[in-house]
Amino acid sequence: MLFQNKYDLPDELYYQAEHTYARVEGDIVVIGASDYAAKLAGTIKLVTTYDIDEEIFQNKPFGKLSSGKWNGAMRSPISGVIVEINEEADDDPRLINQDPYGEGWIIKVRPSDLQNDLARLQKGGTPEFLKFMEKDFADKSAQGLIKD
Amino acid sequence: MTLNLIKAGALPFPDSQLSYHAMARLGIQGLLLHSTSDRFLCLGSANDPKDELDLEFCKANDINIFRRDIGGGTVLLAPGQLFYTIVLDRSHPLMPRGQYAIFRKFLEPVVEALSSLGVNAYIRPTSDIVVNGRKLGGNGGGEIGECVVVAGGILLELDIELLSKCIQSPNEQFRLALLEGMRNGVTTFSSLPEDKPTMMELEDTLAKSFQKLMGPMTEMKLQGAITERMAELAPHYLAQETMFRKGMKVNGRVVKIREGHHMIKRELPMILTNTTSITQLGVQFEWKDGRLTGVVFDSPELQKHSAPLNGLIMERIQITDACRKLLTGVKLMNKPSIDAEVELPLASAFADVFILGLET
Numbered sequence: 001m002l003f004q005n006k007y008d009l010p011d012e013l014y015y016q017a018e019h020t021y022a023r024v025e026g027d028i029v030v031i032g033a034s035d036y037a038a039k040l041a042g043t044i045k046l047v048t049t050y051d052i053d054e055e056i057f058q059n060k061p062f063g064k065l066s067s068g069k070w071n072g073a074m075r076s077p078i079s080g081v082i083v084e085i086n087e088e089a090d091d092d093p094r095l096i097n098q099d100p101y102g103e104g105w106i107i108k109v110r111p112s113d114l115q116n117d118l119a120r121l122q123k124g125g126t127p128e129f130l131k132f133m134e135k136d137f138a139d140k141s142a143q144g145l146i147k148d
Numbered sequence: 149m150t151l152n153l154i155k156a157g158a159l160p161f162p163d164s165q166l167s168y169h170a171m172a173r174l175g176i177q178g179l180l181l182h183s184t185s186d187r188f189l190c191l192g193s194a195n196d197p198k199d200e201l202d203l204e205f206c207k208a209n210d211i212n213i214f215r216r217d218i219g220g221g222t223v224l225l226a227p228g229q230l231f232y233t234i235v236l237d238r239s240h241p242l243m244p245r246g247q248y249a250i251f252r253k254f255l256e257p258v259v260e261a262l263s264s265l266g267v268n269a270y271i272r273p274t275s276d277i278v279v280n281g282r283k284l285g286g287n288g289g290g291e292i293g294e295c296v297v298v299a300g301g302i303l304l305e306l307d308i309e310l311l312s313k314c315i316q317s318p319n320e321q322f323r324l325a326l327l328e329g330m331r332n333g334v335t336t337f338s339s340l341p342e343d344k345p346t347m348m349e350l351e352d353t354l355a356k357s358f359q360k361l362m363g364p365m366t367e368m369k370l371q372g373a374i375t376e377r378m379a380e381l382a383p384h385y386l387a388q389e390t391m392f393r394k395g396m397k398v399n400g401r402v403v404k405i406r407e408g409h410h411m412i413k414r415e416l417p418m419i420l421t422n423t424t425s426i427t428q429l430g431v432q433f434e435w436k437d438g439r440l441t442g443v444v445f446d447s448p449e450l451q452k453h454s455a456p457l458n459g460l461i462m463e464r465i466q467i468t469d470a471c472r473k474l475l476t477g478v479k480l481m482n483k484p485s486i487d488a489e490v491e492l493p494l495a496s497a498f499a500d501v502f503i504l505g506l507e508t
Binding site: 040045046048061064066067068069070071072073090093139140143 | 194249
């Protein structure tokens with residue numbers, strides 16, 4: 001099975017190598033876990049993030065997702081300052097599984113170096129992104145982490 | 149570069165936990181083996197002590213609490229248990245991607261060590277070490293700083309009665325059921341027919357087994373930079389706001405249909421399916437005389453999406469049997485072949501319903 005048929009990875013978003021996404025909305029960037037990341041994580045039971053006004057950096061942690069047994073870091077696609085945290089997802093982390101690009105967004109950030117950061121991310125739908133995802137998907141399938 | 153091996157001996161509370169948090173934050177990679185000289189409760193990052201524990205009992209009995217930065221459940225750590233902790237940089241070549249692969253890889257040496265001691269253990273996904281269907285050790289993991297940490301323990305002994313009193317119970321009936329469940333579901337070296345190894349024998353066997361996987365290690369002591377960082381970290385981890393920070397929520401609804409018969413409506417926590425989507429599913433549990441008599445899934449989605457469940461518990465009688473076993477403390481679906489990503493949420497849902505059922 002092709003990963004495109006299993007996961008919703010919108011073309012207009014930018015993706016970090018560990019599957020967080022960035023969506024540019026004016027001068028703010030919405031950050032969340034991609035559908036791929038959310039499904040790999042299993043049922044998300046707790047989400048914790050850095051606080052509002054805290055500075056975060058590209059490819060560095062900005063919070064954690066917990067599935068109970070595992071407490072994994074979420075890495076930011078861009079650098080900037082957190083301006084808003086999704087309280088609803090904080091209250092019901094299942095939103096991240098159910099609607100990662102809608103109600104399940106995680107933080108909003110005022111970027112500090114947006115154009116350079118975006119240039120280092122994978123844009124959805126591009127050949128490079130599809131190739132990257134195909135390899136990641138194949139690797140995880142080989143490990144038995146993804147089944148048809 | 150060789151990894152480090154730290155045989156720390158019996159560490160007091162809270163050093164037992166601060167040690168690997170400090171190692172990870174310093175990027176000191178390797179294997180930490182230790183026991184503890186104190187008894188205390190250690191909770192996973194998602195577990196709020198207010199929801200999990202009988203805090204008054206813990207306080208009255210001088211049982212300390214630690215909330216670690218990695219996953220896993222609530223455990224009573226005490227003398228008579230040996231703990232192993234792997235700390236590796238997330239980019240280390242030995243480190244696979246994804247929690248399931250990580251647990252699988254780093255629990256194999258534990259199984260191998262137990263095998264060399266004559267104990268036929270296996271891994272029950274995601275992360276239990278099981279002997280004869282009963283849990284001999286549990287594990288949790290996660291990322292601390294730039295390191296991945298996998299931590300677990302082997303029970304040579306465990307005071308199950310004490311643990312049952314530390315866990316928050318709505319009533320004595322619940323606690324006794326919990327106690328019975330734990331007695332049936334957990335085992336220790338002391339209760340196995342095989343000779344119980346000494347702590348040192350077990351430690352040496354584990355060290356050898358892990359070195360087969362991770363290469364020869366250089367022994368180092370728990371001192372210097374690590375103990376300095378432990379001292380720096382202690383105020384944070386012992387602070388009330390760290391201990392009682394928000395944890396995960398448990399959802400569910402119980403509707404009393406008539407005396408002795410309850411319908412429990414609960415959303416399964418979402419099944420990670422093998423096909424195209426995560427699906428929110430409904431399930432109804434029928435109760436009579438305090439026993440589960442039936443389970444009805446609201447949605448055909450379960451059958452459509454969850455192939456591993458087909459033929460395993462989809463038959464009504466099998467579901468009922470699985471619930472009955474759960475009620476008597478036998479872990480649900482004790483079959484190594486089942487897809488862990490399906491088993492865990494479902495088992496968790498049943499467990500939650502079990503709790504809710506007894507509360508009514």
